[in-house]
Amino acid sequence: xxxxTQLIRETLQKxxxxxxxxxxxxxxxxxxxxxxxxxxKHAVVRIEKPTNLPRARSLGYKAKKGIIIARVRVRxxxxxxxxxxxxxxxxxxxVRKLTRKISIQAIAEQRAAxxxxxxxALNSYWIGQDGQNKFFEVxxxxxFAPEIMADKQLKWxxxxxxxxxxxxxxxxxxxxxxxxxxxxxxxxAK
Numbered sequence: 001x002x003x004x005t006q007l008i009r010e011t012l013q014k015x016x017x018x019x020x021x022x023x024x025x026x027x028x029x030x031x032x033x034x035x036x037x038x039x040x041k042h043a044v045v046r047i048e049k050p051t052n053l054p055r056a057r058s059l060g061y062k063a064k065k066g067i068i069i070a071r072v073r074v075r076x077x078x079x080x081x082x083x084x085x086x087x088x089x090x091x092x093x094x095v096r097k098l099t100r101k102i103s104i105q106a107i108a109e110q111r112a113a114x115x116x117x118x119x120x121a122l123n124s125y126w127i128g129q130d131g132q133n134k135f136f137e138v139x140x141x142x143x144f145a146p147e148i149m150a151d152k153q154l155k156w157x158x159x160x161x162x163x164x165x166x167x168x169x170x171x172x173x174x175x176x177x178x179x180x181x182x183x184x185x186x187x188x189a190k
Contacts, residue, residue, distance in 0.1 A: 005053070005054045005057070006054075008052075008053055008054055009054045009055075011026075012051075012052050012054075014026040015027075015029055015030040015033075016030065016128070018030065030128065033051075033128065034128050034129075034130050034135070037071065037073065037128070037133075037135050038073070038130060038132075038133060040071075040073070043072060043073045043074070043111065044070055044071075044072050044073075044111050044112055044115040045070065045071050046068055046069070046070050046116075047069050047070070047071050047137070048069075049063070049069065050069050050137055050139075051071075051127050051137060052125060052127055052137070055125045056069065056125065056137065056139060059122070059123040059124075059125060059139055060122050060123055060139060060153070060154065061122075061139050062151070062154075064147050064151075065145055065147045066141055066142040066145025066146075066147045066148040067122075067139065067140070067141045067142075067148070067154075068116070068119065068140050068141075069137050069138070069139060069140070070112040070115065070116065070137070070138045070140055071127070071135060071136070071137050071138075072108035072109075072111050072112050072124075072135070072136050072137070072138055073133045073134075073135055074104050074107050074108050074111070074133060074134050074135075074136070075132065075133060076104070076129065076131075076132060076133060076134055078097075078098050078099050078100055079098070079100050081094060081095050081098050082095075083095050101177070102169075102174070102177040103173055103176060103177050104134050104136075105124055105126065105134075105136055105173040106166070106169070106171070106173040106174050106176075106177055108124060108134075108136040108138060109121045109124050109136075109138050109166040109171050109173060109174070110166045110167060112124075112138035112140060112166070113138075113140070113164070113165075113166040113167065116140055118142060118144075119140035119141060119142055119143075120140065120141055120142075120143055120157050120162060120163070120164075120165050120166075121138055121139070121140055121165055121166040121171055122139040122140065122141050122154075122157070122165075122171070123138075123139050123171055123172055124136045124137060124138040124139065124171065124173060125137055141154060141157060143157045143158045143162070143163075144158065
Protein backbone atom coordinates (compact mmCIF):
# COMPACT_ATOMS: atom_id res chain seq x y z
CA UNK A 1 0.00 0.00 0.00
CA UNK A 2 1.47 3.34 -1.08
CA UNK A 3 0.94 6.55 0.84
CA UNK A 4 -0.51 9.75 -0.61
CA THR A 5 2.95 11.32 -0.47
CA GLN A 6 4.43 8.55 -2.60
CA LEU A 7 1.60 8.84 -5.14
CA ILE A 8 2.03 12.63 -5.41
CA ARG A 9 5.79 12.19 -5.81
CA GLU A 10 5.33 9.60 -8.59
CA THR A 11 2.82 11.81 -10.41
CA LEU A 12 5.14 14.81 -10.30
CA GLN A 13 8.05 12.71 -11.56
CA LYS A 14 5.90 11.67 -14.53
CA UNK A 15 5.11 15.33 -15.22
CA UNK A 16 8.77 16.38 -15.02
CA UNK A 17 9.80 13.54 -17.35
CA UNK A 18 6.91 14.17 -19.77
CA UNK A 19 5.40 10.67 -19.61
CA UNK A 20 2.30 9.88 -21.65
CA UNK A 21 0.22 6.92 -20.45
CA UNK A 22 -3.29 5.64 -21.20
CA UNK A 23 -5.03 8.02 -18.77
CA UNK A 24 -3.05 11.28 -18.82
CA UNK A 25 -0.68 13.24 -21.01
CA UNK A 26 1.64 14.44 -18.24
CA UNK A 27 3.80 16.40 -20.66
CA UNK A 28 0.80 18.55 -21.68
CA UNK A 29 -0.13 19.11 -18.03
CA UNK A 30 3.38 20.31 -17.18
CA UNK A 31 3.55 22.49 -20.31
CA UNK A 32 0.25 24.22 -19.45
CA UNK A 33 1.46 24.80 -15.90
CA UNK A 34 4.71 26.39 -17.12
CA UNK A 35 2.82 28.60 -19.58
CA UNK A 36 0.65 29.85 -16.69
CA UNK A 37 3.77 30.49 -14.59
CA UNK A 38 5.41 32.42 -17.44
CA UNK A 39 2.34 34.62 -18.03
CA UNK A 40 2.29 35.87 -14.43
CA LYS A 41 2.88 39.60 -14.20
CA HIS A 42 5.48 39.48 -11.42
CA ALA A 43 8.58 37.30 -11.12
CA VAL A 44 8.00 36.63 -7.40
CA VAL A 45 4.47 35.51 -6.51
CA ARG A 46 3.06 34.30 -3.21
CA ILE A 47 1.06 31.07 -3.61
CA GLU A 48 -1.38 29.33 -1.29
CA LYS A 49 0.16 25.85 -1.24
CA PRO A 50 3.26 24.17 -2.68
CA THR A 51 3.18 22.62 -6.13
CA ASN A 52 5.39 19.75 -4.96
CA LEU A 53 4.06 19.03 -1.47
CA PRO A 54 6.34 16.06 -0.60
CA ARG A 55 9.47 18.05 -1.53
CA ALA A 56 8.31 21.09 0.44
CA ARG A 57 7.55 18.94 3.51
CA SER A 58 10.98 17.32 3.32
CA LEU A 59 12.58 20.80 3.35
CA GLY A 60 10.68 22.01 6.42
CA TYR A 61 7.32 23.30 5.12
CA LYS A 62 4.33 23.03 7.45
CA ALA A 63 0.79 24.26 6.77
CA LYS A 64 0.66 26.79 9.61
CA LYS A 65 0.64 30.52 10.15
CA GLY A 66 3.99 32.19 9.73
CA ILE A 67 5.05 29.99 6.77
CA ILE A 68 4.45 31.00 3.15
CA ILE A 69 5.51 29.75 -0.27
CA ALA A 70 6.74 32.09 -3.04
CA ARG A 71 7.14 31.02 -6.65
CA VAL A 72 10.11 32.73 -8.31
CA ARG A 73 10.90 33.04 -12.02
CA VAL A 74 14.59 33.51 -12.89
CA ARG A 75 16.06 33.99 -16.35
CA UNK A 76 18.26 31.10 -17.48
CA UNK A 77 21.87 31.40 -18.53
CA UNK A 78 24.66 33.64 -17.36
CA UNK A 79 23.92 37.16 -16.21
CA UNK A 80 23.85 40.18 -18.50
CA UNK A 81 27.24 41.82 -18.94
CA UNK A 82 27.77 45.31 -20.28
CA UNK A 83 29.97 45.64 -23.31
CA UNK A 84 33.01 47.85 -22.54
CA UNK A 85 32.88 51.31 -24.12
CA UNK A 86 36.65 51.70 -24.49
CA UNK A 87 38.82 49.76 -26.91
CA UNK A 88 39.68 46.12 -26.45
CA UNK A 89 40.25 43.24 -28.76
CA UNK A 90 37.16 41.05 -29.02
CA UNK A 91 38.67 38.25 -26.93
CA UNK A 92 39.03 40.61 -23.94
CA UNK A 93 35.60 42.26 -24.17
CA UNK A 94 34.26 40.03 -21.39
CA VAL A 95 30.70 39.79 -22.64
CA ARG A 96 30.26 36.13 -23.54
CA LYS A 97 31.01 32.93 -21.64
CA LEU A 98 30.94 34.61 -18.23
CA THR A 99 29.13 32.62 -15.57
CA ARG A 100 27.31 33.77 -12.45
CA LYS A 101 29.12 33.48 -9.14
CA ILE A 102 26.03 32.03 -7.45
CA SER A 103 23.50 29.50 -8.66
CA ILE A 104 20.16 30.44 -10.19
CA GLN A 105 18.43 28.77 -7.23
CA ALA A 106 20.34 31.00 -4.79
CA ILE A 107 19.32 34.03 -6.88
CA ALA A 108 15.67 32.90 -6.59
CA GLU A 109 15.98 32.67 -2.79
CA GLN A 110 17.47 36.16 -2.60
CA ARG A 111 14.74 37.66 -4.77
CA ALA A 112 12.03 36.09 -2.61
CA ALA A 113 13.75 37.37 0.55
CA UNK A 114 13.85 40.90 -0.93
CA UNK A 115 10.16 40.75 -1.87
CA UNK A 116 9.18 39.68 1.68
CA UNK A 117 11.61 41.57 3.95
CA UNK A 118 10.06 40.42 7.22
CA UNK A 119 10.48 36.74 6.27
CA UNK A 120 13.50 34.43 6.23
CA ALA A 121 14.20 31.99 3.38
CA LEU A 122 14.25 28.50 4.86
CA ASN A 123 14.88 26.53 1.67
CA SER A 124 13.81 26.19 -1.96
CA TYR A 125 13.27 23.60 -4.67
CA TRP A 126 13.00 23.44 -8.47
CA ILE A 127 9.53 23.08 -10.00
CA GLY A 128 10.18 23.43 -13.71
CA GLN A 129 11.87 25.23 -16.55
CA ASP A 130 11.19 26.26 -20.11
CA GLY A 131 13.42 27.71 -22.80
CA GLN A 132 13.83 31.09 -21.09
CA ASN A 133 13.19 30.67 -17.36
CA LYS A 134 13.67 28.42 -14.38
CA PHE A 135 10.99 28.28 -11.70
CA PHE A 136 11.61 27.67 -8.01
CA GLU A 137 9.41 27.64 -4.95
CA VAL A 138 10.96 29.25 -1.87
CA UNK A 139 9.79 28.40 1.66
CA UNK A 140 9.71 31.58 3.74
CA UNK A 141 8.92 31.89 7.42
CA UNK A 142 8.20 34.75 9.76
CA UNK A 143 10.71 34.47 12.64
CA PHE A 144 8.54 36.49 15.01
CA ALA A 145 5.24 34.68 14.45
CA PRO A 146 4.05 33.02 17.70
CA GLU A 147 3.40 29.75 15.81
CA ILE A 148 7.05 29.63 14.65
CA MET A 149 8.40 30.53 18.09
CA ALA A 150 6.37 27.68 19.61
CA ASP A 151 7.45 25.12 16.97
CA LYS A 152 10.31 22.90 18.22
CA GLN A 153 11.80 22.33 14.75
CA LEU A 154 11.58 25.93 13.52
CA LYS A 155 12.12 28.14 16.58
CA TRP A 156 15.87 28.36 15.91
CA UNK A 157 15.06 30.91 13.17
CA UNK A 158 13.58 33.26 15.79
CA UNK A 159 16.99 33.88 17.38
CA UNK A 160 18.70 36.97 15.97
CA UNK A 161 21.60 35.01 14.45
CA UNK A 162 19.67 33.94 11.36
CA UNK A 163 18.71 37.25 9.76
CA UNK A 164 19.47 37.44 6.03
CA UNK A 165 20.06 33.71 5.51
CA UNK A 166 19.62 33.88 1.73
CA UNK A 167 22.07 36.79 1.36
CA UNK A 168 24.76 35.21 3.53
CA UNK A 169 24.63 31.84 1.75
CA UNK A 170 23.16 29.92 4.68
CA UNK A 171 20.47 28.01 2.74
CA UNK A 172 21.32 24.73 1.02
CA UNK A 173 21.67 26.41 -2.40
CA UNK A 174 23.87 29.09 -0.82
CA UNK A 175 26.12 26.53 0.82
CA UNK A 176 26.71 24.90 -2.57
CA UNK A 177 28.06 28.10 -4.13
CA UNK A 178 30.17 28.72 -1.02
CA UNK A 179 31.78 25.30 -1.64
CA UNK A 180 30.62 23.91 1.70
CA UNK A 181 28.99 20.79 0.30
CA UNK A 182 30.58 17.52 1.33
CA UNK A 183 32.53 18.81 4.32
CA UNK A 184 32.04 18.44 8.03
CA UNK A 185 30.88 15.67 10.29
CA UNK A 186 30.61 12.28 8.59
CA UNK A 187 32.50 13.37 5.46
CA UNK A 188 35.14 10.93 4.33
CA ALA A 189 37.80 12.11 1.88
CA LYS A 190 38.46 9.78 -1.04
